[in-house]
Amino acid sequence: xxxxxxxxxxxxxxxxxxxxxxxxxxxxxxxxxxxxxxxxxxxxxxxxxxxxxxxxxxxxxxxxxxxxxxxxxxxxxxxxxxxxxxxxxxxxxxxxxxxxxxxxxxxxxxx
Numbered sequence: 001x002x003x004x005x006x007x008x009x010x011x012x013x014x015x016x017x018x019x020x021x022x023x024x025x026x027x028x029x030x031x032x033x034x035x036x037x038x039x040x041x042x043x044x045x046x047x048x049x050x051x052x053x054x055x056x057x058x059x060x061x062x063x064x065x066x067x068x069x070x071x072x073x074x075x076x077x078x079x080x081x082x083x084x085x086x087x088x089x090x091x092x093x094x095x096x097x098x099x100x101x102x103x104x105x106x107x108x109x110x111x
Contacts, residue, residue: 020050021058026098028062029091032072036084039063 020027024046031037031045039060047053063083066072071094073086085091 017052020046020052021054024054024058025062025066026095028059028066029071029085029095032083032085033088033091033095036075036082038077038080038082040080042083 027046027050028042031042037045039056042063043054043056043059046059063072063074067074067083070087071085071091072083074081074083076082
């Protein structure tokens with residue numbers, strides 16, 4: 001078990017992981033805007049892009065929630081289930097609000 005160091009590398013890594021985890025909804029929507037993917041493919045893409053491995057118990061509840069809210073639909077392909085954007089307009093609106101919030105935070109940081 002790694003020792004937690006307040007101002008050390010492990011602390012920074014934990015903060016980065018938590019930030020990415022809190023942004024996971026948006027990351028998943030952005031990845032699915034690029035192309036449909038299975039939960040496993042999304043886990044791999046997130047790991048490849050961010051260097052952080054989230055498990056199925058983190059990713060699949062998000063996918064299921066998006067399905068329940070009609071943002072995504074799922075298609076069975078062989079043994080795998082692919083998720084794709086169902087309501088592009090709704091997803092675009094969500095991402096638009098997210099990026100506006102990000103711009104506001106960036107402006108606040110510059111002050």
